[in-house]
Amino acid sequence: MSYEPKILGFLCNWCAYTGADLAGTARMKYPSNIRIIRVMCSGRIDPTFVLKAFEEGADGVLMAGCHPPSDCHYQNGNFKAMRRYPLLKKLLSQLGIEEDRLRLEWISAAEGDKLVRVVNEMVDRLKELGPLGLSKSNVEPLEESETLNIDNPTEEENYVK
Amino acid sequence: MVSLEINGKTVEVEEGTTIYKAAESAGIEIPTLCYTPIMEPYAACRICQVEIERDWGKELVTSCNTVCQEGMKIITDSEKVLNARRVILSLLLERCPNVEILREMAIKLGMELPEMVPEEEAETCILCGLCVRVCAEVVGVEAISFAGRGAEREVSPPFDEESEACITCGACFSVCPTGTVKMEDAFGRKVPIDELTVGPPKSIAIPTYQSVPNVPFINTETCIHFQTEGCNVCAKMCEPEAINYEMEDEIIDIDVGTIVISTGFQVMNPSGITRYGYGKFPDVITSAEFEKMTNASGLTDGKVVTSKGEEPKDIAIIHCVGSRDVDTHAYCSRVCCMYALKMAHLIKEKTSAEVYQFYIDMRAFGKGYEEFYSRLLSEDVRFIRGKPGEVTNIAICAEEEGKLIVSCEDTLAGEIRRIPVDMVVLCPAIEARDDAREFGAMFGLGCTADGFFLEKHPKLAPIETASDGIYLAGACQGPKDIPDSVAQGGAAGAAALSLIDRGTIEVESATAMVVEDWCSGCKTCNLLCPYSAIEFDEKIGASVVNEALCKGCGTCVAACPSSAIIGKHFTDKQILAEIEGALI
Numbered sequence: 001m002s003y004e005p006k007i008l009g010f011l012c013n014w015c016a017y018t019g020a021d022l023a024g025t026a027r028m029k030y031p032s033n034i035r036i037i038r039v040m041c042s043g044r045i046d047p048t049f050v051l052k053a054f055e056e057g058a059d060g061v062l063m064a065g066c067h068p069p070s071d072c073h074y075q076n077g078n079f080k081a082m083r084r085y086p087l088l089k090k091l092l093s094q095l096g097i098e099e100d101r102l103r104l105e106w107i108s109a110a111e112g113d114k115l116v117r118v119v120n121e122m123v124d125r126l127k128e129l130g131p132l133g134l135s136k137s138n139v140e141p142l143e144e145s146e147t148l149n150i151d152n153p154t155e156e157e158n159y160v161k
Numbered sequence: 162m163v164s165l166e167i168n169g170k171t172v173e174v175e176e177g178t179t180i181y182k183a184a185e186s187a188g189i190e191i192p193t194l195c196y197t198p199i200m201e202p203y204a205a206c207r208i209c210q211v212e213i214e215r216d217w218g219k220e221l222v223t224s225c226n227t228v229c230q231e232g233m234k235i236i237t238d239s240e241k242v243l244n245a246r247r248v249i250l251s252l253l254l255e256r257c258p259n260v261e262i263l264r265e266m267a268i269k270l271g272m273e274l275p276e277m278v279p280e281e282e283a284e285t286c287i288l289c290g291l292c293v294r295v296c297a298e299v300v301g302v303e304a305i306s307f308a309g310r311g312a313e314r315e316v317s318p319p320f321d322e323e324s325e326a327c328i329t330c331g332a333c334f335s336v337c338p339t340g341t342v343k344m345e346d347a348f349g350r351k352v353p354i355d356e357l358t359v360g361p362p363k364s365i366a367i368p369t370y371q372s373v374p375n376v377p378f379i380n381t382e383t384c385i386h387f388q389t390e391g392c393n394v395c396a397k398m399c400e401p402e403a404i405n406y407e408m409e410d411e412i413i414d415i416d417v418g419t420i421v422i423s424t425g426f427q428v429m430n431p432s433g434i435t436r437y438g439y440g441k442f443p444d445v446i447t448s449a450e451f452e453k454m455t456n457a458s459g460l461t462d463g464k465v466v467t468s469k470g471e472e473p474k475d476i477a478i479i480h481c482v483g484s485r486d487v488d489t490h491a492y493c494s495r496v497c498c499m500y501a502l503k504m505a506h507l508i509k510e511k512t513s514a515e516v517y518q519f520y521i522d523m524r525a526f527g528k529g530y531e532e533f534y535s536r537l538l539s540e541d542v543r544f545i546r547g548k549p550g551e552v553t554n555i556a557i558c559a560e561e562e563g564k565l566i567v568s569c570e571d572t573l574a575g576e577i578r579r580i581p582v583d584m585v586v587l588c589p590a591i592e593a594r595d596d597a598r599e600f601g602a603m604f605g606l607g608c609t610a611d612g613f614f615l616e617k618h619p620k621l622a623p624i625e626t627a628s629d630g631i632y633l634a635g636a637c638q639g640p641k642d643i644p645d646s647v648a649q650g651g652a653a654g655a656a657a658l659s660l661i662d663r664g665t666i667e668v669e670s671a672t673a674m675v676v677e678d679w680c681s682g683c684k685t686c687n688l689l690c691p692y693s694a695i696e697f698d699e700k701i702g703a704s705v706v707n708e709a710l711c712k713g714c715g716t717c718v719a720a721c722p723s724s725a726i727i728g729k730h731f732t733d734k735q736i737l738a739e740i741e742g743a744l745i
Contacts, residue, residue, distance in 0.1 A: 037736065052737055056740055
């Protein structure tokens with residue numbers, strides 16, 4: 001069986017999600033690799049959601065919102081997403097996750113075709129990158145000595161604190 | 162009160178009134194050249210002479226500066242008076258034979274008119290001194306004065322050079338009885354239009370003829386009083402004493418529940434599109450300037466004239482100046498096609514000029530519009546489908562000499578055409594006001610890329626905005642013609658009223674909520690909230706969400722470093738569970 005990457009998409013309610021809806025009603029075909037979670041605004045996408053998604057086994061994450069500067073239903077939530085994105089990318093690369101696994105796109109309610117194109121591109125890129133392999137079943141739990149014991153810190157950890 | 166007799170008519174006036182004013186109030190006309198109610202009488206022209214019967218005989222006096230006395234008997238039209246006026250007038254005509262007002266007076270007095278002299282040699286100043294006095298007494302700058310003596314006496318600025326003191330207020334020009342003082346271009350058509358006002362641009366004016374309230378205001382930037390402390394002419398002339406120079410702009414706070422925003426649009430300045438030569442050629446004008454010209458109470462009394470004052474033989478109307486153009490505004494301004502047709506109709510009605518319409522597409526979309534277009538087609542208006550590349554004055558053949566040439570590809574004929582015209586009228590784009598974004602931010606309104614305010618939904622909620630209780634009307638939401646603006650205005654008013662009538666509002670259910678115990682008081686969320694719905698409460702030491710303002714976007718939820726904000730219906734717990742579920 002060939003490798004099929006899992007993509008988790010956080011789509012804003014007003015533009016990207018409606019765009020995905022349009023792609024559906026217009027019978028456009030796009031890969032079933034993406035699973036979509038609706039948020040009210042791209043500004044709602046908490047960076048921990050993205051990390052959680054990778055942790056849970058996603059191979060790629062798509063954040064999508066309204067076109068800047070002024071399409072945002074909430075005035076400027078998309079700018080907040082835009083500000084968080086580069087920081088998040090930096091963090092991912094420090095964790096050893098390829099930057100291309102996270103993508104931020106502006107998709108308007110009328111751009112069903114853009115969503116299809118973006119998802120296709122992501123699937124192609126993720127197939128090149130291969131599985132991330134972070135899903136819980138793949139990762140061996142850390143040994144007792146490697147974890148941080150908050151209740152009984154070692155002397156060294158105490159010092160850091 | 163003083164009672165006197167003028168031409169056998171008994172007149173009662175207040176003490177200190179001059180004979181001229183007494184006669185005026187009795188409806189008796191006394192001719193004059195140098196009298197003006199805005200200044201003290203000066204009796205320079207001597208035309209206003211009248212005869213007073215005294216005990217010791219008859220006496221000629223100037224009526225403008227002689228004060229009425231009890232029992233005076235005055236005759237304004239005796240042969241002696243008329244003769245005296247004839248002598249004065251013949252002397253003035255000897256000096257200035259061409260001056261129209263003198264010639265008219267001479268005809269009234271039954272005098273023979275002198276020969277006209279060539280215009281270049283003609284003297285027109287009668288040395289009445291009105292201009293000198295108005296400059297010194299009213300305006301208070303003394304930019305001009307009398308120079309020379311005897312036959313060489315003349316009015317001029319010091320040393321006959323351009324005066325630094327002159328503020329080009331035009332007061333001397335407006336009082337000059339003979340038209341000697343000229344304001345260059347003052348009666349030409351070229352008048353800058355900053356605001357889209359119809360009517361003469363004056364320092365004190367009613368903004369438009371339909372203004373509410375319909376009262377004049379003073380433009381403090383151009384008013385002479387605010388430059389020199391002088392003038393006060395309007396205050397002197399206003400009988401109810403309604404002019405108040407001390408009044409200042411006030412900021413008034415009014416508490417309201419709903420707001421209708423109808424801030425309108427601005428017209429693009431076409432001088433940015435240099436190829437049409439607006440600002441370079443005086444006969445390239447905008448549609449608003451043309452409108453001002455055809456207005457019967459406008460600068461040219463409704464006549465269509467070129468900058469040379471002649472009736473144009475050919476007029477080009479260029480559509481889509483700045484609209485439907487990727488370099489400026491990609492959108493259609495919607496109103497230009499129809500007003501361009503109206504202008505063509507007016508030109509055909511008022512002049513015998515040939516009208517050329519340069520259009521990309523004729524968009525006669527409204528009720529009755531197509532019929533009007535068809536009517537224009539039968540009125541011999543030339544329609545050329547193509548966007549002109551250039552308006553130039555460089556002639557390449559004899560018939561283009563002295564004309565403006567519009568060069569354009571006629572896309573229906575499939576050829577490049579050069580059309581010589583006398584006047585070019587541009588239809589500039591309607592654009593969002595420069596301050597729209599700044600203004601919108603005050604109300605939590607978004608703007609489209611063009612700068613027009615964003616409605617809640619283009620089809621289903623065209624008057625509502627993302628903020629409840631704030632409605633849009635008119636061209637601030639997008640280019641619109643009058644019927645559409647009226648319709649939207651009515652709808653916005655009704656929507657506002659229905660909200661007022663209901664008395665309550667429905668708030669978003671998916672709002673954010675702060676868990677006070679977890680809030681560290683960092684205030685990150687306060688700054689992030691686009692609706693200013695979160696405020697820090699000093700008493701409880703935590704931020705608090707105003708649920709009436711919160712729209713539930715969740716930006717604050719994502720940003721809270723302590724996870725102290727819960728976004729109802731989209732809680733962290735719910736979304737994390739969704740992630741887990743989606744990736745099984």
